[in-house]
Amino acid sequence: MARFQPELHIITSGKQSPREVIHICTLVHHLVDAIHLRECSWSSRCLYDTILALRSSGVPAEKLVINDRVDMALLTGVERIQLGSRSVGPSHIKKKFPSIKIGVSVHDAVEAEEAGMAGADSVILGNIYRTDSKPGKAGIGVGAIRKVKDRLPVVGIGGITPNNAAEVIRAGATGIAVLSGVFLSRDPQRAAEEYRLSIKGAEVL
Amino acid sequence: MARFQPELHIITSGKQSPREVIHICTLVHHLVDAIHLRECSWSSRCLYDTILALRSSGVPAEKLVINDRVDMALLTGVERIQLGSRSVGPSHIKKKFPSIKIGVSVHDAVEAEEAGMAGADSVILGNIYRTDSKPGKAGIGVGAIRKVKDRLPVVGIGGITPNNAAEVIRAGATGIAVLSGVFLSRDPQRAAEEYRLSIKGAEVL
Numbered sequence: 001m002a003r004f005q006p007e008l009h010i011i012t013s014g015k016q017s018p019r020e021v022i023h024i025c026t027l028v029h030h031l032v033d034a035i036h037l038r039e040c041s042w043s044s045r046c047l048y049d050t051i052l053a054l055r056s057s058g059v060p061a062e063k064l065v066i067n068d069r070v071d072m073a074l075l076t077g078v079e080r081i082q083l084g085s086r087s088v089g090p091s092h093i094k095k096k097f098p099s100i101k102i103g104v105s106v107h108d109a110v111e112a113e114e115a116g117m118a119g120a121d122s123v124i125l126g127n128i129y130r131t132d133s134k135p136g137k138a139g140i141g142v143g144a145i146r147k148v149k150d151r152l153p154v155v156g157i158g159g160i161t162p163n164n165a166a167e168v169i170r171a172g173a174t175g176i177a178v179l180s181g182v183f184l185s186r187d188p189q190r191a192a193e194e195y196r197l198s199i200k201g202a203e204v205l
Numbered sequence: 206m207a208r209f210q211p212e213l214h215i216i217t218s219g220k221q222s223p224r225e226v227i228h229i230c231t232l233v234h235h236l237v238d239a240i241h242l243r244e245c246s247w248s249s250r251c252l253y254d255t256i257l258a259l260r261s262s263g264v265p266a267e268k269l270v271i272n273d274r275v276d277m278a279l280l281t282g283v284e285r286i287q288l289g290s291r292s293v294g295p296s297h298i299k300k301k302f303p304s305i306k307i308g309v310s311v312h313d314a315v316e317a318e319e320a321g322m323a324g325a326d327s328v329i330l331g332n333i334y335r336t337d338s339k340p341g342k343a344g345i346g347v348g349a350i351r352k353v354k355d356r357l358p359v360v361g362i363g364g365i366t367p368n369n370a371a372e373v374i375r376a377g378a379t380g381i382a383v384l385s386g387v388f389l390s391r392d393p394q395r396a397a398e399e400y401r402l403s404i405k406g407a408e409v410l
Contacts, residue, residue: 043291044273068249071276075293075301086248088280096280 006199007033007175008192009065009124009155010182014039018050022057024188029059031192032182033175036082038067051076070097082124094119103155108140109147116152123148124177127158128168133179134158142171149173162198169202211404212238212380213397214270214329214360215387219244223255227262229393234264236397237387238380241287243272256281275305287329299324308360313345314352321357328353329382332363333373338384339363347376354378367403374407 010032012021025035035054039047051072055061065080066073068087073079074097082103083090090102103122104115112123125148129139139159148154149172156168157177165176178195185191215237217226230240240259244252256277260266270285271278273292278284279302287308288295295307308327309320317328330353334344344364353359354377361373362382370381383400390396 044293045291048293048297069276071274071279072293074276075297086250088249088253088277092253092280 004174006169006173006202007155008195008199009034009036009157009175009177010192011036011157011177011179012038013179013183014041016183018042018046018053021050021183022053024183025054025059026057027189028182028192029063031189031196033063034065034080034177035059035063036065036067036177038082040068044069044072047072048075051078065103070100073100083120090115090119105157109144112144112148112154113151120152122153122155122174124155124157125173126156126177128156129159129164131159142167142173145171145173160195162194165195165198166202169199175199209379211374211378211407212360213400213404214239214241214362214380214382215397216241216362216382216384217243218384218388219246221388223247223251223258226255226388227258229388230259230264231262232394233387233397234268236394236401238268239270239285239382240264240268241270241272241382243287245273249274249277252277253280256283270308275302278305288325295320295324310362314349317349317353317359318356325357327358327360327379329360329362330378331361331382333361334364334369336364347372347378350376350378365400367399370400370403371407374404380404 061077064078065082066078067082070081070093073081080101084105090104093102101121103124104120105124106112106115112125115123125144127134127137127139128142145154145156153174155175155177156173160168160176160178168176176199182188182191266282269283270287271283272287275286275298278286285306287310289310295309298307306326308329309325310329311317311320317330320328330349332339332342332344333347350359350361358379360380360382361378365373365381365383373381381404387393387396
């Protein structure tokens with residue numbers, strides 16, 4: 001039996017307008033556990049306004065995760081951020097803002113362990129499978145999830161489809177993260193439903 | 206007689222490496238009152254590391270002003286930020302972080318007044334003179350400074366040289382801000398000395 005209800009995270013593509021992002025989020029937020037706003041090219045004002053618009057549109061603050069910008073999270077009442085290799089390390093942020101929940105994006109089990117030591121509350125690990133988002137990079141496979149899962153919560157990312165999502169959960173991931181699979185889908189609502197269904201039935205072996 | 210000691214602000218160019226920025230700052234920080242780090246393309250980590258490196262190199266935290274990124278200021282113990290049209294409005298930031306000193310970059314007296322109403326502690330107003338940084342835009346002249354100076358502290362920017370700097374101070378500016386004039390000068394230290402000298406002798410009429 002599954003230990004818990006696996007989580008579905010979706011991540012914005014960096015290719016859509018605030019209006020498109022807001023539209024898709026209003027369609028799917030009830031189907032997902034976390035919406036990561038990862039829009040490195042947006043201005044602070046644009047990001048801030050979009051977060052407020054999402055909240056006004058009914059997206060719960062608890063489901064929002066702001067990539068990199070701890071200030072935008074603090075200013076909008078969002079309590080989760082996601083850090084990458086271009087971000088300030090989690091330990092520095094935890095020290096100043098202990099209540100912020102920090103996820104860190106990592107590429108292998110070693111980085112995951114380092115992130116945990118530095119104060120990360122969770123990691124997004126990948127790419128698990130081969131994906132067009134990372135051309136030429138072979139997937140690291142679900143073995144890496146097994147290595148990390150007992151140390152801190154790990155969400156799998158990279159090339160995850162409704163067909164292989166259950167395998168990621170069975171390896172011990174607390175959830176899956178999907179970027180183009182939902183935000184760039186022709187039918188984001190249906191895509192989110194399919195992903196949701198695919199992890200719902202997964203059993204941890 | 207001058208009411209006060211006019212301030213010399215320098216602003217990074219957005220065209221130099223962290224190493225160049227740090228090098229120039231170590232040469233000139235004793236000659237200037239404020240160093241604005243305005244590097245929109247740097248990653249959070251790069252900005253954070255550069256601020257720490259500046260402090261380790263002897264640049265006082267009180268002289269640093271971080272453009273846009275209130276998180277980077279908070280994380281590094283810098284208490285001054287500068288906001289532009291792509292930033293979150295000052296009122297939102299003041300509400301959450303009342304101790305942060307906020308400058309706002311404005312283009313005319315009306316914008317300056319709005320910034321003051323929204324909680325700005327000061328404005329940088331310009332371009333005062335014609336400048337290569339804003340091709341095709343005529344300078345607004347020092348008259349705009351006179352309109353604003355009694356409402357909040359105003360620093361003039363744009364096309365300011367050692368030859369016209371005194372006029373800006375005489376119009377009622379608390380200081381001048383210089384971008385390429387120092388950071389892109391062949392001899393930044395000498396340039397800073399010349400600007401410093403040019404405002405030192407200015408008398409408010």
